[in-house]
Amino acid sequence: MSRNFDLMQRAGKAWEVAPAVSPKKETSQPVAAPPQPAPQIVRTEKWAATSMPRGVQDMDQLAREESLRLVQRIFLLQTQQPPRAVVFAGVDHGNGCSRICAQAAEALQAHIQGSVCLVEANLRSKQSAAPKMIPANHYGLTDALISDGPIRSFARPTDRGNLWLLSSGSLAADSHGLLNSDRLKPRFDELRSEFDFVLVDAPPLTRYSDAVALGKVADGLVLVLEANSTRRDATSRVADGLRASNVNILGAVLNKRTFPIPAKLYQRL
Numbered sequence: 241m242s243r244n245f246d247l248m249q250r251a252g253k254a255w256e257v258a259p260a261v262s263p264k265k266e267t268s269q270p271v272a273a274p275p276q277p278a279p280q281i282v283r284t285e286k287w288a289a290t291s292m293p294r295g296v297q298d299m300d301q302l303a304r305e306e307s308l309r310l311v312q313r314i315f316l317l318q319t320q321q322p323p324r325a326v327v328f329a330g331v332d333h334g335n336g337c338s339r340i341c342a343q344a345a346e347a348l349q350a351h352i353q354g355s356v357c358l359v360e361a362n363l364r365s366k367q368s369a370a371p372k373m374i375p376a377n378h379y380g381l382t383d384a385l386i387s388d389g390p391i392r393s394f395a396r397p398t399d400r401g402n403l404w405l406l407s408s409g410s411l412a413a414d415s416h417g418l419l420n421s422d423r424l425k426p427r428f429d430e431l432r433s434e435f436d437f438v439l440v441d442a443p444p445l446t447r448y449s450d451a452v453a454l455g456k457v458a459d460g461l462v463l464v465l466e467a468n469s470t471r472r473d474a475t476s477r478v479a480d481g482l483r484a485s486n487v488n489i490l491g492a493v494l495n496k497r498t499f500p501i502p503a504k505l506y507q508r509l
Contacts (some may be wrong), residue, residue, distance in 0.1 A: 326459060
């Protein structure tokens with residue numbers, strides 16, 4: 241149910257966390273909010289670099305550097321107002337989108353003093369997270385789309401201070417239909433008002449239209465491609481479809497590559 245809990249648990253040595261600010265105060269009162277237990281902190285395991293083989297350390301360091309470079313390009317080095325709500329979607333299934341989205345959220349929260357919310361909106365995936373990471377009575381995105389109450393009551397803080405997680409929530413066979421409902425936009429507007437940045441993990445674009453619906457209510461979308469796997473013609477069709485739907489493509493990530501990209505070429509991507 242919560243893929244990014246497991247991803248964040250396995251992410252390796254944590255980023256150095258910047259001083260967090262206090263979360264914004266609620267601007268609305270709950271209306272028939274679901275019963276909530278006391279807030280529980282999502283624990284993200286922090287492995288010591290010395291406990292990992294050298295090759296794993298190198299790959300982990302490279303992943304952190306690439307995540308920071310992506311975050312700088314999309315959020316931190318913008319000359320104009322940076323996007324605040326961004327969707328991450330793979331062109332195909334298995335492109336590593338969930339992991340990249342989680343790593344970007346961690347990198348962003350480590351370099352700002354505002355709040356970041358990671359949203360698990362891939363309601364199509366059948367992956368399950370480790371049961372020990374999921375409280376028995378937990379609510380998420382799907383519950384927020386069918387129930388009343390402040391959006392923050394459906395999210396949970398992690399142990400990284402300014403990083404929150406809105407998991408996929410209770411899933412049913414038709415849960416994905418909620419992403420095309422009239423409730424999506426007002427709930428996203430609430431996320432914008434409650435958090436400084438919102439990063440959304442979405443289903444693959446070649447199979448479903450969910451990411452397009454999410455991209456329309458967000459500020460833009462980051463494409464995730466897999467080296468030696470994602471076909472150029474599929475990527476071209478996906479990009480054309482996004483532009484036709486007025487979804488802003490903010491950038492692209494080439495995942496699982498086995499060769500370095502020269503700096504001059506990287507700047508042109």
